[in-house]
Amino acid sequence: MDHLRLERFRWDAENCCGCKGCIWVDPIYVQGKDYSIRCPSLQRFKFDSYSALGRLKLALAILNGSMKITEKALDIIYQCNLCGACDTGCKRNLDLDPLMVLEALRIRAVAQGAGPPPALAQLIRRVRDTGNRFGLKRAKSAAWIPEGIKPSNRAKIAYFVGCNASYKNNSIAQATVKILEHLGIEYALMEEESCCGHPLFVSGAASEALALAKTNIEMLSDAGASIVLTSCAECYKTWKVDYPKLLDKPTSDMPYKAVHLVELLAGLLAKGGLRFRGPIEMKVAYHDPCCLGRLSEDWTPWHGSRGPNGLTQPPKPYRRGTNGIYQQPRQLISAIEGLELIDLPRTRENALCCGAGGGVLDVYPEFAAFTAQDRLQEVIDSGAQAVVSACPYCLDSFQVAIQSTGHLLKAYDISHLVSLALLGHEVAQ
Ligand code: SF4
Ligand code: SF4
Structure with missing residues (x-):
């Protein structure tokens, strides 16, 4: 490579x-x-x-x-x-x-x-041996599907659940499929879904990440899907940016389109296709996940040369982080009656990481907790009663920080709030 x-x-x-x-x-x-x-x-x-x-x-x-x-x-x-x-x-x-x-x-x-450091090496072994980052039996991956929910066998949209929502934060996957069912959106689940490969890529195990990327892309095509829908920001960025980066292709040339749940829902909102029920009275701060924000811009390879003063020929395309998915989650939150959206000082492309990124949560949990607490303090100082994000790893980080500090703040994934506003009842976390 x-x-x-x-x-x-x-x-x-x-x-x-x-x-x-x-x-x-x-x-x-x-x-x-x-x-x-x-x-x-x-x-x-x-x-x-x-x-x-x-x-x-x-x-x-x-x-x-x-x-x-x-x-x-x-x-x-x-x-x-x-x-x-x-x-x-x-x-x-x-x-x-x-x-x-x-x-x-x-x-x-x-x-x-x-x-990589030993903890990341172990993580790679778990993904290799079991197909998920937690090292759990694959049979457990579908155990989260709520009663009465029946995904299609084949559909244009494949919901790629990801390790976290499959094995840990099941409520995010459950809220997502309930939202899809409620809106009459046809979707399938990938048979034998495997990890997206994010832990391999951030470890530096690029060859293994590439092999997994090829397998997952093939499985998506076998499932007849052209849209990979995610509720996880890390999976989203992996499909949208890292697979093309590993394959040395532009995102636009991939045989599928990666869509995060907030993009799908904001599109429907704009067309008047979302009807939220009664109010949810709360002041919420939205935390931009790195992988959905500044890291999510399309990948474009560059194989040019540099001249005097580093001038590039052909011109090098730059990803500056300003075209991430910022508006869509804010539009959804603002459309729910009673929710008051607060923007944090470090916002959009300047947002502070929740602490989980880059394998830090796996290898250096104390460093991850330090960063989550710093971000949490920013949320508290903003006057918000809850922090909302669009990635299960951000939810994990904030929940750990809330528990360890004893703050009364609440942490939600955006799928929790949207499902509550659409369906009128909370999906138990
Ligand atoms: S922003 Fe940081 S990495 Fe970039 S030139 Fe300045 S010091 Fe170097
Ligand atoms: S932790 Fe610091 S050096 Fe590492 S990617 Fe984030 S901003 Fe850059």
């Missing part, structure tokens, strides 16, 4: 100017020092080494042969959420691709046999 090798991003590593746009949210968006840091890793470890700036220097040293991937280097490489906040910040100043360097560093670590 030559196109993802660290050497391909030497220019990005060499041209970091140390401006720290990857660390701070632009003061146009956040005034003052509170909630002005965009990098969870820097926030936690307080050293530039644990920011995109430091990691780009590390990448350059590895490329130049002046540093090896030592245990400390591995710690720096993997104590990062791969949340892309640095990438968005950097592109406000320079056209660099720090996130590609961070991903390529992990691929290099695995290729050299130095990485």
Whole structure:
């Protein structure tokens, strides 16, 4: 997979100017020092080494042969959420691709046999052996289907449930299928659904992630589906961005379209196809999941060359994070009577990660909890009574942070609120 090798991003590593746009949210968006840091890793470890700036220097040293991937280097490489906040910040100043360097560093670590850290290696083994990240028996994956719900055998839309909602946060999958049934939307489930491969990709196990991508794409086509519907932001980004990235193809050339539940529902809302029942009186803060927001823009490969001052030929397309899925969840929340939507200081492409991203929840739970608590404090300070997101991993992070701090705040997935507003009753969490 030559196109993802660290050497391909030497220019990005060499041209970091140390401006720290990857660390701070632009003061146009956040005034003052509170909630002005965009990098969870820097926030936690307080050293530039644990920011995109430091990691780009590390990448350059590895490329130049002046540093090896030592245990400390591995710690720096993997104590990062791969949340892309640095990438968005950097592109406000320079056209660099720090996130590609961070991903390529992990691929290099695995290729050299130095990485991934043991907990991620175990996670890879679980996905390999059982087809899901929890290492549970596959038969359990359909146990969540509520009574009376009958998906079609074949349909244009395949609901890809994902490991988390299949095996853990079943209420998200249940709310999703109840919404689909209520709206009369035909869908199928994939037979023998496997993990999307997100844990493999973020570990740096690119070859294994590619093999799984090919298998999943084939299964989708065998199921006769052309739309893969997800309620998980990580699965969404994996199908929409990482599969094409691994295959070195543009998203637009993939034989399917990835659609998140909020996109489907917002489309119906715009056409007057959603009728919400009585009010839900609550002030809610919407948390943008990284994988649904800044990381979800279409992937477009670039194989050009650079001239003087790094000018690219043909022009390189950049993903700046501003065209993520931001409006749709907000439109849905705003359309539900009684819900008052609050925007957090770090919002949309500047949102802080929930702490779970990049395998951090699996390998460094203490770091994940630190970041979730920081984000939770931002929610509390906003005056919201609940935090809402559109990814089961964000829900996990917030629930753990709420439990450990004893806050009275509630955490929801957006499918919970939409199903409550549509059906008039809550799907038990
Ligand atoms: S914003 Fe970009 S150029 Fe500036 S320090 Fe960070 S990685 Fe380097
Ligand atoms: S991906 Fe996120 S955690 Fe990692 S360096 Fe960038 S901003 Fe920091």
